[in-house]
Amino acid sequence: LSTGPALPIIAIPTTAGSGSEATQFTIITDVASDEKMLCPGLSFLPIASIIDFELTMSMPARLTADTGVDALTHAIEAYVSKKANPISDGLALSAIRTIGTSLLRAYRDGEDRQAREAMMHASTQAGMAFSNASVCLVHGMSRPIGAHFHVAHGLSNAMLLPAVTAFSIGGAQSRYADCARALGAASEADSDAVAGGKLQDAIVTLCREVEVPTPETFGIDKSTWDDLLPLMAEQALASGSPGNNPVVPTAEQIVDLYRQVYAGI
Helix, strand or coil: CCCCCCCCCEECCCCCCCCHHHCCEEEEEECCCCEEEEEECHHHCCCEECCCHHHHCCCCHHHHHHHHHHHHHHHHHHHHCCCCCHHHHHHHHHHHHHHHHHHHHHHHCCCCHHHHHHHHHHHHHHHHHHHHHCCCHHHHHHHHHHHHHCCCHHHHHHHHHHHHHHHHHHHCHHHHHHHHHHHCCCCCCCCHHHHHHHHHHHHHHHHHHCCCCCHHHHCCCHHHHHHHHHHHHHHHHHCCHHHHCCCCCCHHHHHHHHHHHHHCC
8 A cells, every 4th residue: 555645647548448547556567476466545646637538549449349348347346346435436327328328339430539538538437436446356356367368457357247247246236237227238117136137138248249258269278277267366365356346255256257257158
């Protein structure tokens, strides 16, 4: 935890996105142990940010998809986090609504300026949301994938989001239902249980439409993946993020989730 004065950093994001221009978190990778370490503290918050969607106009479709699902994951996890609060809730739901109407447009047509601008705003809102509520299990499990297999952060989140949502939804059914309605996947007339099911379906469909690969189709060797599962589960738990999840998993449950994700279940 860093509590000293902030460095004089002005952040200008070029993707939509990590939201890092508006968060109190940074990541340091230990290349000796292949571990991504989460470093929190207000000292990591930029003193100013310049948000200009024009800088995202050249993003290719793959990067648009991966960073867009990353922003969606930030917003959903901030909303269902045990540290959620009224301020983060408003930011998270607004981001989810915008992503629901804009991500596929930006992915399909990179010249869609309205969609690009909307995604830029949503990314920053989602960053502000999780900076105040933290992230959960998806991010805890995502960091080891990125560190060991050099998968881009947003893509590893996208690989994990469907399975982790299915695992977690019973712990915060009404909150996930709110996410479904904000995303446009469910209506106010739907019960929370029905809305939660529609959210799971919508996430699976979104990942399919933006062509998110499984670890296997990405090219990760199965035996290497399996050999690293106990260490990856240990590293995921040690990050602290899974402790914010609506359902806090054991190491064994994380290993099982990694297996599901590899198989594309």
